[in-house]
Amino acid sequence: xxxxxxxxxxxxxxxxxxxxxxxxxxxxxxxxxxxxxxxxxxxxxxxxxxxxxxxxxxxxxxxxxxxxxxxxxxxxxxxxxxxxxxxxxxxxxxxxxxxxxxxxxxxxxxxxxxxxxxxxxxxxxxxxxxxxxxxxxxxxxxxxxxxxxxxxxxxxxxxxxxxxxxxxxxxxxxxxxxxxxxxxxxxxxxxxxxxxxxxx
Numbered sequence: 001x002x003x004x005x006x007x008x009x010x011x012x013x014x015x016x017x018x019x020x021x022x023x024x025x026x027x028x029x030x031x032x033x034x035x036x037x038x039x040x041x042x043x044x045x046x047x048x049x050x051x052x053x054x055x056x057x058x059x060x061x062x063x064x065x066x067x068x069x070x071x072x073x074x075x076x077x078x079x080x081x082x083x084x085x086x087x088x089x090x091x092x093x094x095x096x097x098x099x100x101x102x103x104x105x106x107x108x109x110x111x112x113x114x115x116x117x118x119x120x121x122x123x124x125x126x127x128x129x130x131x132x133x134x135x136x137x138x139x140x141x142x143x144x145x146x147x148x149x150x151x152x153x154x155x156x157x158x159x160x161x162x163x164x165x166x167x168x169x170x171x172x173x174x175x176x177x178x179x180x181x182x183x184x185x186x187x188x189x190x191x192x193x194x195x196x197x198x199x200x
Contacts, residue, residue, distance in 0.1 A: 023055030023087065032064070042068035050078065056088035056100075061108070073113035082122060083108045097129045105142070115147035123153075134172035140165065 033048025044066045052059040061080030069075055085103040092099075106121025119125070119142040126136040140156030155165040 023057050026055035029053045060084045076110045079107045100128045102126045117144040137169040139167040
């Protein structure tokens, strides 16, 4: 039961373009102050300084809840102040750099049925090369549709005025001679109310 539920984290977040391919072959380690499992409800809850490691992948937060839905799909939710995720990417043979993806939000949810990862509450995603942040997008909510390689970034609502905050995206130049990048990425959609390729 525990291994099946923990796989919801590794099989989802550790897959796709973010992943160092060798991470999939590494063991999964979960550390927390407390664990509560319920086989009848098909849930497992880790609480207190939760850390999930698999190879270069690390997920941290205050509470991690893993469950099997009535349809048999896996769902993982981690909350924190904020919850954080990081993972190394496979190096490019033509341009080898130490490249990492970083994500954080108050709540990170993976739903196997829809194959979506949703970051809510101060959501932020960034990419770094050799320890230097290169690309970043942030908003109140970021939704990754891994099945269709689509994503939406939404701004938050200011409580006093009721107006929606704007989404921010920064894309670094890809060459030394390139002009500063525009603030909107081709693969990012900002809604008034990033993106990972479909899994193999």
